[in-house]
Amino acid sequence: MNAFGQSVSLEDLLSGQPIDQHPFELLSGLCEGAIAVDANCRIIWISPQYRELINIPKDQDLIGTPIDKVLPTTQIPRVVKSGKPTFVDLMQIHGRWCVVTRMPLKDPNGKVIGAIGFIFYTDLESLGPLFDKFARLKRQLEQQKLIRPSRYGLDDIVGQSDIIQQLKRQARRAAQLDTTVLLLGETGTGKELLAQGIHQASPRSGGPFVGINMAALPESLVEAELFGAAPGAYTGLDKCGRKGKVQLASGGTLFLDEIAEMPLSMQAKLLRVLQEREVEALGSNRLEQVDVRVIAATSQDLKTLVDDGKFRADLYYRLNVLPIKLAPLRERNEDIPLLCSHILNIIQQQAQIPAPELSETASNWLINYPWPGNVRELHNRLERACVMAEGSAIEPGDLGAYDDLPSIIPLPNAPTELINARRDADRHSIAMALEKTGGNKSKAAKLLGISRATLYERLKKCQEIISADNNHTKMY
Structure with a gap:
């Protein structure tokens, strides 16, 4: 049902046949181009202006084509998966920056059945006066002390x-x-x-x-x-x-x-x-x-x-x-799920893209990882994952879970192996640091980005594990 009370089904749109005054045609007249997809992210409609912008011939049939085949960098699939819109975002199309908005399409029951993207401006210079006005108002408010720079509590x-x-x-x-x-x-x-x-x-x-x-x-x-x-x-x-x-x-x-x-x-x-x-x-x-x-x-x-x-x-x-x-993140790993949720929300707000959920395997990896870079590293890995994730959820590989593992360590296939791999990687990193610093523990700790006390604790744990392994071997 469109804004004029007309009923338009997905079957009608997918047929590719002209529909008198259907909502997409009406809305496209309010912008400089628009494109719509179904729940499988296949193109169901594209305006002539959008075709011209992305250099698609008028006689080329795009109906039913996956949108990422036409626009590899589009964020519309994420809107379909999340059901959340992204307002006033910047997108580069063939070297040209555009102001775009993406919105999910839902049926009367609230189920996402597709999404539509609008291009509102292709000439950013025309927005210069708006940006200048905003900057002037912000400076004026700051001078009047009506607002303060952001502060954390x-x-x-x-x-x-x-x-x-x-x-x-x-x-x-x-x-x-x-x-x-x-x-x-x-x-x-x-x-x-x-x-x-x-x-x-x-x-x-x-x-x-x-x-x-x-x-x-x-x-x-x-x-x-x-x-x-x-x-x-x-x-x-x-x-x-x-x-x-x-x-x-x-x-x-x-x-x-x-x-x-x-x-x-x-x-x-x-x-x-x-x-x-x-x-x-x-x-x-x-x-x-x-x-x-x-x-x-x-x-x-x-x-x-x-x-x-x-x-x-x-x-x-x-x-x-x-x-x-301040305790390192590895000493309070029970906070990691809450931190992940908080950081993903921040990334979504800053990038104006729906952040995917974490898979169970990814969550387990995050909890068991030693976090030498602490919360800053957690934020960086989640930001990377939001860009790299291709599925509906973030997986360990998207987080760079296997990038830092030495080649001699097999990739883990189960949570228990993940813990063992982390332990071996930790021991390997400490051994390499001590080798590079000639056994100087203070320099090794600095190289690893940890305190000397933390290094001594890890060395003690490594020795306990080695002793336990040796005792286990003697039993057989």
Whole structure:
């Protein structure tokens, strides 16, 4: 039944015969091209404008042709499988960017019987005034402080495990104490997310949150970026100077990620900020008072760096007032199903594509995988899977489950073999890291992206497994 009360069946559409004023013809007049498919993603109708856009001759019959044969990159099959529309997406057709919308077709009972895609704009330059207007309105709202840049709260930390609940309790207590916090955890465990959550739960939530990654900052720029530069500090031509991240964060929170990468020469200046609440800009001889709370984070063992003379002991003890440790994902794998659901929803919203479900085999693999890259790696693998999945569900292969396994390890065919393969891969990775570093455990741990304590734990488990295997062999 169309919008005019006319009944149009799929059989009528699949017949390819002209239908007076059927809904597709009426809707195509409102856009620059449209195409419709049935539940099997076979083309049931295409407008003349769409034919012209994809260079299909008028006399070529496309009815019944799978749409991916004509448009290999189309997302319409995902709309059919999910039953969810994708609004205002960008699609490139023969090197030309188009604004498209895709909608499922459903029968009176709500069953998906196909989908239709519309091209609304083929000239993106015509949308320039709209984009400019949106940008102006956003800047105006920000200036009037009617909206704020997006911030994460502690409730945005996903997980129901005891470890996560304890982490949130610690963070809430730390938020109420206006003192320095040190976040400890492997790469990808969500240290910045926790830092923003602490800021949002603190009395400083109305102030700015300014974050900087010390590992991504060239040493020559550290001083100016952190502490600012006086007028003319560089060339003598800059009459205004510039504020550093410390000054910009005044009244709020300064987040220093990968603090272990801060040059020794700058650590003394940071110590002054923490102890005296004052900062001296590059090229200036004047001290400026600042009111800032510092949250630092590192994936390295700061105490070891202090012992090695690579980090100031006085700064370490000044930072280590309220240490909070974030557990790696492998220690809270009961949170993985909830994290997967959350991340897939984010990917769907950002990419405007229906995210496929996880198969049972894929879910089992995700739960048993050791996750050296933690939540960041989980997000990356799920994002990859949403692109690579060709079936109705994500399978282990779509997640790259077999990419990292050494060639000497057979591919697993069952969950129990998957666990054994993971164990063997872990042992192989540790052995390779120790070989490359000449047996230096600290360097091996850094190469693997884990802490030295975690490496010792894994070595102990490997030794226990070897001993168990040897005892098992002796029985026979």
